Structure formats: structure tokens, C-alpha cells
Amino acid sequence: MFNIRQRLAVAYQRFLGRRNPLKKQQTLTQQNLFIFPSLLGASYLLIVLILWLLGTNYNNNLILALAYLMVSIALINIYHTFVNMRGLQVRAAPVSPVYSGDEAYVELIFERQNSKQQQAVSVSWQPFTIDNQSTRERVFEEVLDWKNNKQSRVILATKTHFRGRHQPARVRIKSYYPLGLLKCWSDVAIQAAVIVYPRPVEYKQTKSDSDVIQSQRQSSKISTVMSVEQEFQGLKNYNQGEAMTHIAWKQYARSGVLYKKDYFTSGAQSTDLDWQHYQGVETERRLQHLVYQARQLHAHTIPFRLVLPDLVIEAGSGDQHLQQVLTALALFKT
């Protein structure tokens, strides 16, 4: 049973993909609108049948006339239901990025051409889709509130699960207007890609990691990633001209290489966020740690540089820089 339903759903999605592909802005036309009698419409026809039987058996032409009137109303209703929906335009406002696992809020902008159109239109995510988590439960519906304007906005929340570029499911726009006898709907795919950052996770150093750090020291990289609460962050290669007071003499004595002690300062000094710091950590996890670190550095307004195997973002600070870094991490290709 479920299998058939699933298969049907898949077939429907494939059909939609062909007929109604992803677009930046969708306009409802007969190309993408579907009409089918609702449950109420079926009951309405049942009433027509009852009236017809009544009229036929009692040989009463007036009751038959009423039955025909109801049939005609149902027929005319097809046209009115379609016209009510036709011409509605929908696009998405740019969606703010979220951390994976959070809900992204997709703002849909609806525009109508005629102030009498588009009564009682509800908007939701397309139900019964495989990738939609709300397969079984009822989807949340918003009703367009025009307030006599030509534009109406609706915000739909969608749960994100993975980092990267997330295209939300199709949007179902539907209406039973005017008489509720027919359901007119459209499942439109609107470009509303959300950048989903990896979820920030703090890096907790385990004992077995100390060997790794040792080897890192040898390869003249940052030795420890410490929590931000400490003033002392770690050791860095000493460049000529830097303050002599920050030189880690102990380390120099041990290895013969000049290190400087890295402190949190708001000056021109910057920190590296390097892919290589987390040797042995699984890729996704690494990205999560990097996000965490970037956020911490950003919170303390410390400039930092991102070094990934295929990309380097030069040191900087501020919201834009953070966004750039997080986006790079979100879109990192393994």
C-alpha cells in the first residue's frame, strides 16, 4: 500500500519536474495549475444525485431543474476556481543562511495583478514528498493576507539537515475558492537556495591527540588550539620585525626555531584557521570545528585567515568576512 503510494509520489515528482521546472519566479498558468474535485465537491454531486432521484421519482420538474442548476454551478465553478488562481506570481526573497539542523525561513513574495483575484489562497510546502520530513504529519499552511495590497508575503520554515546549498521543497499553492467544490493547486519549484553552514562544534583535545600536536610543532604549524577564554592562544612562526617580547624562548631553546606567543590582540595580528590542524578528524567534523573556531574569533573580533586544501581566504574580520568563511566551509567539496 505504502509502496504504491510512494511510487505514485515519485512518478508525480518526476512529472512535475518535467512540466514545472525550477524557476526564479513562477507565474500560475494553466501549465502548472491542476484542478480536481474536493471531498466537498464529491458530496455536492451526491446531493445533486439525491435531488435528481427525488425529482425523477416524484416526477417533479422543478426539483430536476434545481439538480441541473447545481450541476451547472459545479461546472461554472471550474472556471471561477481557475481564474481565481491564474496569474499569481511568486518568487522568494534571498534567504539568510542557517546552521545545519536549524530551520531556514524562506520568505515568499506573492504578487497579484488584480485586487479581486486570489481569494483564500493557502501556501505550504508540498506534502507527501520523500525528502520532506512532513510526509506523514499535516503540513503547516499559511493563508495569503492581501490587506488590499498587490503584494503579500509569507514565511515558511524548512528544516535543514546537511551543510551546503539547500534548495527547499516545492511550494504548494492551493485554493478552494469560490465554493469549495474544487481544489485548485500548483506545486511550484522556486529558486530559494539556502546556504547551510556546518553546525559549530567545539574541538575537544583528547590525550591521543598530543602526539599529533607534537608532530605539528615539528612542521612549524600552530601547536595548540586553545579555547578562546585563555589569553594565550598558541605559538606561531616568528616573523622578523614582530615584538621580541612575544617570542617563545623556551620553544626556541628546544627546537632552534623562533616561535612567537600568540595573544589575543585586536591589532594587525591574525590567526590561521587551517584544515590541517585537525589531522585524523573526519572531514565533516573538521568543518564543524572550523566553523566553531571562526565564530569564536569573530566574536572576539580577531582577524583570521582560512586555509583549506583548495582555497585560501586571506585574513580579515567583520561580518562579511565571517560570512565568506562560513560559506566557503559550507560549500567545501570533499
Place this chain on the structure above:
Amino acid sequence: MRNKVVDISLSYWLGASVLLTLIPLYSDILLWLYVLYFALWYRHCQQLKKGDTQAKHINTAKKWKVVIVILCVVGFVVSINKGFSLQNFVSLLVLTTCLKLMELESNRDYYLLIFLGCIISACQLLLNNGLLAFSYALLCFFALHLCLLKVTSSLHTVAKRHRQTHQHRSFIASSAGGVKSVLVIFLQALPVALVLFIVVPKVGGLWKVPLNKHVAKTGISDELSIGDISQLNQDHSIAMRVTFNAQQREKAELSALYWRGLTLNYFDGKTWRLQQHNRNTAALSIEKKTELSALVQHSDNVLNYSIMLEGSGRPWLYSLQTPLSTNSDVIQRSDYTLAKRSPILERYQYSVSSYPDYQDNFALTKEELALYTQLPEGGNLASRDFSAKLWAKNPSTDDFIDALMAYFNGEFTYTLSPETSVTGDAIDDFLFDTKLGYCEHFASSTTFLLRAAKIPARIATGYQGGQWSDNQDYLMVTQADAHAWVEVWREGQGWTRLDPTAAVAPQRVEQGAASFLRELNKDSNFVSQLNNSGVLQAFRKRWDSVNYQWHRWVLGYDNTMQLVLVRKLLGGIEPWRIAGFILLPVVLLLLPLLLKNVVQQYRRRYLEPVDPVFKSLAKLDKKLARLGVHRAKGETLSEFVNRAKLKQPNHQQRLTTINDIFNRSLYQDTALDDGQSKELLNLIKQLN
């Protein structure tokens, strides 16, 4: 779509609409149902105002509900008359509707109530099928569909996940904005419904239904005793309406219109009766029928007309002399009268062809001769004596009749209020004492005298004449036109009509009963004067004309009429014609929409200004295609230009510039100025 409705204005609308459907039923349903309806509706509105949703309240409410339901059902069972009747059925529907008011919560409950209203409104038409009743039913349907629109457009979405009610009120739910929308739908649906009504074939009743209508037996009965018809003559209600074929309207002269209903052949001294189980009521033999129909088909002197008879509770039908009816449920009887197979409870329409010249000159059998000269053993001795003397003076049938008519014409007076007979011998009293009488006196005594002289005779009853409607398109026959006359069997001619009333009061026959009676009533009381006054009569006639057309064309619209009308309208009854006829209003409706679409597309394609960049792009594609470089689907401009450069090395420089300009304008959102676009076009032109 089970959503909770919280908008109280919806309840007001729905309550009023359903009440509207209940109003015309006041005489048919139990009156306490109205009280129940009001009480439960009031309670519902109060509850909605308070927003009563606490669980405790609901529980106590549940107990109350059970009590109310039990009380109602008991009350219903006690107060209905036993047995199933239409009235009880409607009462039950109304009771259901009332009880539904107790649990009016989600939009589904509202929808159910609306549908119940539709059915009740339709049932009302079973009890009253006048034009006004139908208009009222349409009004009810309008109101109910308005409610449907309001419930649908006031989407109150309750999201389970968010556990909060999003109340949304569109302008339709709050204002009267929906009226226009529903009106538009109705106006568009009406022509479609009309076409369906005209075209869709009528199926006979699928199963027998009890039409519990007690129709009082009115009009002419199958008995005639003196004084019966003069009672009818005070009654101005319509007995039947007759529409003649347009060309034959002129042929129908009022004085010649004797609407025969039945013939009475048995006299017991007081009352004339139709003796059952004899040839009169037997069906006409097939040979006679075919003979008659052959004559009707080939003769010019045939009257074709259709009659709409009011419900009389009796089976007989009225027709002009020698009728032939093709209706399937009409029996043609051997005395050339018509009858329906079952009593006429509602208005009944049938069409007849009458052939006035037809004569069935058969010889009477011995039994028939005995039947038609039958008289009771004793009584009315003076009349018998008078008849014998008259026969002695005029020993032929014709002479006898002439002498009798002359006798009536000389000494008798036609009156509406004859004295009642004191002795048992009513005919003796009339003939020799009062000499005041009405048509049944004359008919009855004439038949008696004829029979006493051994001339076969019988009484025919029915109506005579009628009144033309204002625009002369149909004849109204009222109960006041009821009449009785004599039929005499003459050698070689068969049964012939003899109207003794015409001999006494020829105006009665020539002017018709209405005007004649008006003259007679001149100095009678005020009410009957008012009844006969011009204004009232004119109004009555006008209204009757509307009502008649309603009954004739709408209520009486059956398969026969359908066939004729559809053939007339469409020129045939082939399926494609009918399909076309049904599609016609749909097409007329959709055509404007289609045209609008076409015009919009045309505008978009030809009239709206196109970005010069896209124009140049199209030109570039064309030019390069001529040079043998075709742009593949999905290929970007840069890829395309690079491919072109390889194929056309001499244009490399130009193509690079073109590509740069395009990229700048397409992807950097800086519109080209005039100089740039000219340069672009020039460059493209140079590609040769």
C-alpha cells in the same frame, strides 16, 4: 480540510439561510420544530460568542445533548401522524437540521447544514410547485451557496504542529462582497441549467413513491342528481385550460365546445349513474381506433389541442366529440370518452385530436337498447304519461324532439336557484309545477321523456364553453362552466348531441357561463359582485395566464414535449446536435477568456518593447548560423563565441568585442547606451 470555524457572522448567515428554507413549510411540518430551531441556534451563537471550549463545559454539554436528542425523537414520534408521508419525511429532515445545530463546530458541519438546507428547499417544491414557490427555492439556493462561499473563503487554519489558531478573514467573510461573486456564478449557471433541463431526457420514476396528497374530489362526478351542477356553477376555480393549435384557434367556437367527460346511462328515479362493467367504460375496440386515427390523419376538419386538467381526484378526462389521444396512459373508452388509468391527483396534461364529423353508426344490440331506454319501475307517472301523449302526436324521433324543445322554449325559465323538489318525483315537479330549472333539470327530464318514448338516450356531463385568456392563446374552463346535456341515438346517425338548455337559454351556451351568470347575478350580494368585477377578473386572468404557461411549459415538460421542442430548436435530435447545444453555453462562456489569452500573448510578442540586447543576440545567432556555426541548446554565449572564433579566425577580434559587450550588459546589469548598442549592431553586421 477539517477546520474549526470561529467566525460568528458565518453562523448568522447560515442560520438565516436555513430559516429561509423552513419558512414556507409552516403548514406542513410540526410547528414546535421552529421553536427548537430558534432555541438551538441561539444557544450555538451564545456559545460561539463566549468561546466556550473548556473540557468541563463540553462534558456537561454532551449530557445535555443526549437529553435533547432523546426528547426530540420521542416528541417527533408522538406528534407525527402514523405512517410515512411526505410531510413526515420533511419534518424528519428539519429535525435533523435542528439537532445538527448543537454540534456546529468545524467547516464540515457547516457544509452539512447547507446541504440539508438544499434538500429541504427542494422538498418544499414537492408540496407546492407554483412559479412563486420555485422563485423562492431559487432564492434559498442563492442564500445557501452564499454561505458555501463564505465558509470556504474564511479559512481558519488550525495547524496541529503549531498549536495556534491562525484566524484569517478575507473581505468576503466579513462583508457582502460574496453576494456579487455568487450572483455571477448563478447568472452564468442558469443558461447551462436551462439547456440541461431542455435536453436531458426524463426518466420515469425509478420506484413507486407515496405522494401522500389527499385531493378532494372536485368537479363533475359520476353521478348526477338534480341540484349538483348548480352548486358547481358558483365555483370560479379553474377546471382545465385548453390550448388549440395556432391555426385552429378560429375554428373553435365557444358555443360548439362541449367538453365531454362521461356519459350516464342508469336512472334510479333520483340519480343518474354510470353503470359500471358495461360497454361504456370498456376500452374502444382496436378496429374502431384505427378507423378513427385514419380519419384524423386524412381529414382537414380536425381540432388538435392540449388540455391541462386540474387535479380532480377522478380519472376521467374531457374532450370534444370524437376524441383520439396518443398519450400512453389515456384509455379510449367505447362511448368515445377518455379516461386516465389512475385518478388525477395533480395537474395533468394530455393532447387530443378531435374529429367532429365522425359518426359511429353501429346498430344497438338488444341489451344496449334495453340499457338506454331503462327507467325505474315506478315514479314520475305524469312525465311518462306526458311522453306517451307527445309520442302519439309526433311519432318520429326528430319530430318528438322538436316538439319537446318547443315545449321547453315556450314555458320554462332558466335559473340558478331552482326550488327544491318536495315530493319524490323531481321530474314531475319540474316539468309541470315549477318550470324553473338548470341544465341538469333539462337534461335529466329530457332523457327521461325520451326513454319513456323508447328512444335510446343518455346524459353526458362535462363542461361547455370557457373563457379566452387575455391574449387569446388559451381557453380557461372553470367549474362554473360545468354542464349536462343529452345524447340521443338516432337510426343511421348513431349518438347525437341534444342540448335542451340551449333551447331555453341560448345565451348560456353562446356567451359562456361566466358572462351569463354575471348577468343573472346582477342584483345579488356584494361578494359575488366583487368576485365578478372587472379589475379583479382582469388580474385573475393575467395571473392565471402566467401560471398556466408555467404549468404548461415547465411543470408539464415531459418527454413528448421535449422531443418536439428539441427538434424545433435544433432541427433534429441527432446526438451531435444535442452535444453541440450543451457545449454552446460553455463555449460562449470560455470564448472571452480564450480571446483574452490570445490578445495578451500577441501583445507580449509584438507590442511590448524588447530589450535591444536580446534583439542583437538574436541577430548574432542568425548571422553566425549563416556562417555555419549553430548555437547548441544550453550553450553559453562565451562558449559559443569561442567555437565561432575557431571556425572563423578572421572575425576573431570582432567576436571578442561582441562577447565583451554582451557580457557586460547581461551580467553586470548595466544597460547599453545608444552608442554601445549601435557599435554592437555594426559589429554584427560586419560578420560576413
